[in-house]
Amino acid sequence: AQTVTQSQPEMSVQEAETVTLSCTYDTSESNYYLFWYKQPPSRQMILVIRQEAYKQQNATENRFSVNFQKAAKSFSLKISDSQLGDTAMYFCAFMKLAGGGADGLTFGKGTHLIIQP
Amino acid sequence: GAVVSQHPSWVICKSGTSVKIECRSLDFQATTMFWYRQFPKQSLMLMATSNEGSKATYEQGVEKDKFLINHASLTLSTLTVTSAHPEDSSFYICSARLGTGYSPLHFGNGTRLTVT
Numbered sequence: 001a002q003t004v005t006q007s008q009p010e011m012s013v014q015e016a017e018t019v020t021l022s023c024t025y026d027t028s029e030s031n032y033y034l035f036w037y038k039q040p041p042s043r044q045m046i047l048v049i050r051q052e053a054y055k056q057q058n059a060t061e062n063r064f065s066v067n068f069q070k071a072a073k074s075f076s077l078k079i080s081d082s083q084l085g086d087t088a089m090y091f092c093a094f095m096k097l098a099g100g101g102a103d104g105l106t107f108g109k110g111t112h113l114i115i116q117p
Numbered sequence: 118g119a120v121v122s123q124h125p126s127w128v129i130c131k132s133g134t135s136v137k138i139e140c141r142s143l144d145f146q147a148t149t150m151f152w153y154r155q156f157p158k159q160s161l162m163l164m165a166t167s168n169e170g171s172k173a174t175y176e177q178g179v180e181k182d183k184f185l186i187n188h189a190s191l192t193l194s195t196l197t198v199t200s201a202h203p204e205d206s207s208f209y210i211c212s213a214r215l216g217t218g219y220s221p222l223h224f225g226n227g228t229r230l231t232v233t
Contacts, residue, residue: 043208045161045224091160104151104163104212105222 002027004094006108013082014116020067021077021111023092031097034068035105036077039089048090051075079113087115120144121213123225130201130232138196138228140211146191147213151222152184155208167194201232 003026013019025034036048051059051068058066063083067076079086092108120143130136140150149168153161167173167188175181183205185197194213198205210227 043155043210043227045210045212047221104153104166105161106163107160109160 002029002032002094002096002106004092004106004108006092006111008111009109010112010114012114012116015082015084017082018078018080019082019113021079021090021092021113023075023077023108025073025075025092025094027073027094027096029096033095033097034066034075035093035095036064036066036075037091037093037107038086039091039110040087045091049077082115084115084117086113088113121147121211121223121225123211123228125228126226127229128231130230132202132232133200135197135199136201136230138198138209138211138230140194140196140213140225142192142213142215142223145213145215145223147194147215147223148191149214150188150194151212151214152186152194152196153210153212155210155227157208161210164196198230201230203232206230206232 005024032053034051038046038048049059049061049064058068063080065078089110089112091110093105095105096103122141124139151166152164154164155161163176164179165173165175165186167186169188169191173186188194208227208229211225212222214222
C-alpha cells in the first residue's frame with residue numbers, strides 16, 4: 001500500500017508571494033502518477049497539476065510548478081504570484097498504474113492555504 | 118470539458134433509512150467510477166471502485182452491505198447507504214474515468230449526507 005504525507009496542515013502568505021506546499025509519499029511501485037488537487041469551499045475537486053513518475057522533467061502549469069524528486073519520494077507544489085483565489089485546501093495524491101488499469105487516488109491529509117490580501 | 122453530475126448535492130435522512138446517491142458521467146462513458154468519503158476538515162478516503170457490469174471492489178474496512186454500489190451502465194453508478202446511522206454523516210464524492218491506464222479523473226460536486 002502507498003501513503004501520502006502532507007506535513008503542513010495550514011499555511012498563510014501574502015498576496016503575490018510565492019509559496020511551496022510539501023508532499024512526500026511512500027510506495028514500492030515503479031509506475032505511477034502524482035497529482036495536486038485544489039478544493040475550495042465549494043468542495044469541488046479541481047486538478048492543479050499532475051506528474052508522471054517516469055518523466056524527469058518537472059510539470060508546470062502557469063503559476064503552478066512541482067519539484068519532483070523521485071529518489072526522495074518528494075513532490076512539492078510551488079505557487080508563484082499567489083492570488084486570493086488560490087485560498088483553498090490542497091491535496092497531494094498518488095495513483096498507481098498496474099496491469100493496464102489504474103487504481104483510485106490515495107490522498108494526503110491536505111494543506112489549508114490562506115492567501116492574505 | 119468532461120462533466121460528472123452527482124445527485125443529490127445534499128440530503129438529510131432519519132436514522133435507519135436508506136439513501137441513494139447517483140453519479141453520472143454526462144458526456145463520456147466511464148468505464149470506472151470511484152467513491153470517496155470525506156469527513157469535515159479531513160482528506161478523501163477511497164471507499165470502493167466500480168467497473169461497469171461487475172461487482173465493486175471495496176477498500177479494507179468499508180462495509181459492503183452498508184454501502185451498496187451499483188454500476189449498471191457506462192454513465193451511471195449509484196451508492197446506497199443502507200440503514201443509515203448518524204456516524205454515516207459525511208461528504209461523499211464520486212469520480213469517473215474514461216478508459217484504462219491513465220486518463221483524467223473527473224469529480225462530481227459531492228453529496229453532503231446528514232443522518233439525524
